[in-house]
Amino acid sequence: MSRRHELRTLLRGALRPPENDSAFLLDVHRRAVPRERMARYDDAYPVDLVIVGAGAGGGTLAQRLARRGWKVVVLESGPFWDPDEDWVSDEAGSHRLYWTEERIIGGSDPVELGKNNSGHGVGGSMVHYAGYCPRFHPSDFEVRTRDGVGEDWPISYEDLKPHYERLELELPVAGDYWPWGDPHRYPHTAHPIAGGADVARGGARKLGIEMRVGPVGITNGAFGNRPHCIYRGFCLQGCKVNAKASPLVTHIPDAIEHGAEIRADCMAMDIEVDESSGRVTGVHYMSDGRERFQRAEAVAVAGYSIETPRLLLNSISRRFPHGLANNNDQVGRCVMVQGAPQVAGRFPDEMRMYKAPPPEISSEQFYETDERRGFARGFSIQTVGPLPIEHAQHVLGHGHWGQALREYMRDYNHWYTLGILSELLPLPDNRVTVVPSVTDRNGIPVARMDYSQCENDRKNIAYAKQTLHNIFEAGGAQDVLVTDRYAHLVGGCRMGADPERSVVDADHRAWDVPNLFIADGSVMPTQGSANPALTIMALASRLAERLDRGRAGVSGARERRRRQLRPRPAPTRAGAG
C-alpha cells in the first residue's frame, strides 16, 4: 500500500476535491445555488460551447470547461430549482420534478417513463435518483469480446478510472471498501443502515452472498456548506437537505463561479447546420414563448436517452434529411433500461422502510457472466425503501386489490424491499423515434420509445428475482411480494469505432459533424448492472479533458485565444438577447 494511499485512508472525509469549490460556494443558510453573479451571454455572441441539458453529463461538462476558460452556455428545459421553495417532503407533491410532457411507449415490453426515470430542471434526473454511485466494472467495456453479446466500447475502464476517482471526491461518495470490479475505497465512510437492510444483509450472508454498505453520493459528515444526511428517506423527491449529490450542488455552483451561464426554462428545438461546411452553428430554443437562437462554436447535447435522440431527429437539414448525425440510421437505436424487479419481504419487527436513504447496501457478486446460470452477463442487488404510494403499487402489481390491498398496506411498517438491476442487452430495434403527428406545446414532434426484451433478458430477470426471494427467506421473511419494473435509461446515441454501428466516436463527436458532441448517458454502448449516474459524469469529465486539450477536433478556448481569432468581450450582466 502506497504512502499516498495510507494518507488518503487516514484523511477519509477530510479531503477537499481538487478544482471544484461547489460545496463551498453554496450558502450556509439557504439551499438554493447562489447565482447573483452568473454571467449572461448575448444570443448573438458565439460562445465556445452551448450544452443542451444541465444534468449529470451537461452539468459536469460545463463545470470542467468553465474552469478551463471556455465560454459556456447551458440550455435547460426545466427550472433552476430552489430546494427550499420548490421541493416538498412528500411523494405525490413531487410530480413536477419529472419529465411529464407527452411521450409514447411501445414494443412488447413498454418502459414506463416519467417519475420512473425522467427528470428535468437543473440537476437533471440526479435530482430524483436514489443516490447509488457505483463504478462500471472493467468487463463492461468489452462484453462482446468476453461474453459474445452486446458491443465493445471504443474506450476502456482505464480511460474513465481517473475521472471516477476525481468524481467520488467531488460528490462525495460514501461506502465500504469495494471488492468488486476494480477494487477501490470511498472518500466518505459508510452510512449507518436501517433494520431492514441489516436483516437482508444477514439473509444474504447465509446464502454466501456478500452485501456491502453503499456506495452512495450522500455526505456522511459535513462537506463544505453541505450538511450531513438526516436519514429522512425522501431522496427520490429531491434532497431538501443538500446532502445528496446532484450536479445542482456538486458542479453547477463552480461552473457559475467560473463564468458559465445556466439558462433554465429554455427548451431546445433544433440544432442549426451550416449547409456548406457541415458544421453546427448553434441551437434554436424556446424561452418564455419566444423562439431564440444561441450561436456557438460547438454544440454538446446532454438531454439523456430520449431527448437527445429526439433533438437530433427533429434537426432536419438538406445535409441531414433524416435527422442530424443520422445518415447511417443509428440515432435512437439500442436504447436500454435495466430490469429492476422489486421483492418485498415481511418481518416480525417493524422495519419502517421510509426511514434512511433508500440506497443502503448492495452486492455486485452476480455482475459478470456465470455460465452455470444459463445467460450472459448478470445483475446487482440493491435496496429501494419505497414510500407508501410506491409500495401500494408494488402490492397491487403482485395482484392484490380491495380489502387485500388495504390489509397489506396497513402492514407497511413490517416490510423491507430489495431491488435488482439486471443488465439487459442493447438491441437495435429498441429505439427512440419521433412522431410527426403528435407535437408538444411548442409544436415539436414528441418522442416514442419502443422496447422489447430478448430471451437472455428474461432469463436474467427471472434468475435475479429468485435470488432475492431466497435472500428474504434466509433472512426469516414471513411473506414475500414481487413486482416487475424497469430502471435507468441509457444508450440511444452510442459511441463506437464504426460509423455504421454508432452515432459518435470515442471522443463523443458525431460522425460527419466535426463540432457536435453528445455528452450524456445515451452514448453508452452497454449498461452493466450499475446505476449510470457516476459513469455519465465520468464520461463528461473525460470529454471535457479531451476537448480542452484540443484532442477532440475542436480547438480549445485557450488555443483560439492565443491565435486571437476574434476579440473576447466580457460577458454582459444584462439579460441576453
Add this chain to the structure above:
Amino acid sequence: MAAEGYREAGHLPNLRPGGQPAAPEELPRQRNGVTPQMRGRYPDYNVLEEADHWDPVTRRVVFERVESVPPIRFFTAPEALTLGVFCDLVLAQDAEPKIPVLGMVDAKLFAGELDGFRYADLPDDRETWRRVAVGLDVAARQHGAPDFVNASEDVRERVVDAFAKGQLHGEVWDDLAPARAWKVVTRAMLSAFYSHPWAWNEIGFGGPAYPRGYARIGAGQRENWEGAEAFALDPVKDTQQRQVQGT
C-alpha cells in the same frame, strides 16, 4: 392473533385461506385522528399533530389535500357515478369517512397533469378513464346487470377482478387493452389515496420528515413521536382500561 400482536403474519391475505383478509369489522379501530373508514393499525397516531415539525412548503401541500375536497369538473355526472363506485371497490372504501379519491383524480385530469408517457395502444390518460367508465358498464351487462352501478356486489367484484387480470373483452375493451388501462387508472388512484394523511395514519407512515429527519432507524425502533402498533393487547380490554368512550 390479537394476543400475538402483529409480529405474526397470519393476518396477511397470502397466508389465509381464500387469499382474503379478515372481515373489516374485526380490524382495530382508530381512536385518534382520522383514517379511511376509521380502521387503523396505529390507533393513537395522528400524523397531522406533527405538522409543526414540517417545512412550510410541505405543510401547505399536505393540508391542502385534507382541507379542500376537489369538485368533479373533468368527469360527467354519469361517469363520476360509475367511477366513484369503482374506486371505492378497488380501494375498499366501504364506509365513511372516505378519502375523496375520484375528486383528486378528476383534479389532476382537469388540470392536464399527466405522468409523462402513454402506451402506444392506449389513448391519453384522460380518454382512457372515460372509456374505462364505459367499459365497466359493458362488462357488468355481460353478467346480466343493467350497468356497473346497479349490478350486484358479486358482479361488481367479478368485473373488477377480471379487469385486474386483464380479462375483459367485447365492445370498448376490444380497442382498450384492459391490463394497461388497469395500470393507468390504478396508478392515479393509489397516488391519490396514499398521498392523503388519513391513509398515513392508517398505516403508521411518518409523513413529511424535513427538517426533523430520523434518528432511530434500527429494526423494531421508532421515534418517540411515532405511533405504536395495535394490539399486543386485546382491543376490547385495552379500550375499557383506557376508559375510551364508544368506538
